[in-house]
Amino acid sequence: MITKVPVIEQCTVSNSFNGEVMVEDMAAYLNRNKNLVFPHRHNFYHFVLFTKGAGSHSIDFETFEIEPWQIYFMTPGQIHTWQFAGDIEGYVVNFDPDFFKTMLLKPDYLTGFSFFSGMVRDEVFVVQADKQKLLVDILERVQEKLSDRDFVAVSLLYVFHLLEQQHGRSKVVDGNxxxxxxxxxxxxxxxxxxxxxxxxxxxxxxxxxxxxxxxxxxxxxxxxxxxxxxxxxxxxxxxxxxxxxxxxxxxxxxxxxxxxxxxxxxxxxxxxxxxxxxxxxxxxxxxx
The missing domain is CATH 1.10.10.60 (Homeodomain-like)
Structure with missing residues (x-):
């Protein structure tokens, strides 16, 4: 029997009363969601930063080997599964599609980032060494101030722009x-x-x-x-x-x-x- 791929909602995996956004250590997230190894879809945006660990994960039928400082992004509706080997450390960020809506004039603003295009080839990459500590510092600070919605939103947008400097613009032919x-x-x-x-x-x-x-x-x-x-x-x-x-x-x-x-x-x-x-x-x- 083939069971249909379920849609995972933000409230079922979140550790926070703030249903719009969640930022959590990977180990704690996996401990609460240890059975979330089957293929599934999300109705929210999702990204993971691995700082330690091994194994694999797949997005829309493409499989990637995990390595330290790899980051992956997912848009709502993509099909996803993972198989981890050993201890996994890092950070998980989930947020609702409308989380930035009140502060951004363009409803499609997020799709302007290369890693939110919905194209798997752009969604998985390794964070450059000079950005790693800054990225961790920001995510830890956001965890501490998760109740401050505006601070979280501005911080995450800063993270996106920081990563786009590395991943998006550098991959495009300059000058055109x-x-x-x-x-x-x-x-x-x-x-x-x-x-x-x-x-x-x-x-x-x-x-x-x-x-x-x-x-x-x-x-x-x-x-x-x-x-x-x-x-x-x-x-x-x-x-x-x-x-x-x-x-x-x-x-x-x-x-x-x-x-x-x-x-x-x-x-x-x-x-x-x-x-x-x-x-x-x-x-x-x-x-x-």
């Missing part, structure tokens, strides 16, 4: 802010429209550029064709839906706007090498 903005806009449009728009030319029209320009931009900055980014997002959503056993293959094909089940199956197998049904049987057999 226009192309970077175009790429961010393209990724945002894919996230909003991937179920309905499957062709790069449709997105190029929304961005007021040519399909060739869009494709060259994606290859230059990401090493992928523009159409590949769309297909990858469709496939990711298909995988997420497949591990929710509520939906049949035909229903998933319909939800993703494929003309029929057969075409969806061929599309999925061409990219993943297995049929949707085979993928479903292979993943997350944790319920009996």
């Amino acid at each position: 802010a226009y192309n970077h903005t175009l790429l961010r806009n393209y990724l945002g449009l894919i996230e909003a429209n991937y179920k309905d728009l499957h062709l790069p030319k449709d997105y190029a029209a929304l961005l007021y550029i040519t399909p060739n320009h869009l494709n060259a931009l994606c290859k230059e900055l990401l090493g992928q064709a523009s159409g590949e980014l769309i297909r990858n997002r469709v496939i990711l959503e298909a995988k997420r839906l497949l591990v929710l056993n509520d939906y049949s293959i035909s229903q998933i094909a319909y939800m993703l706007n494929f003309n029929d089940n057969s075409y969806f199956t061929k599309f999925f197998k061409k990219i993943e090498g297995v049929t949707p049904e085979e993928f479903r049987k292979k993943h997350y057999r944790y319920g009996k």
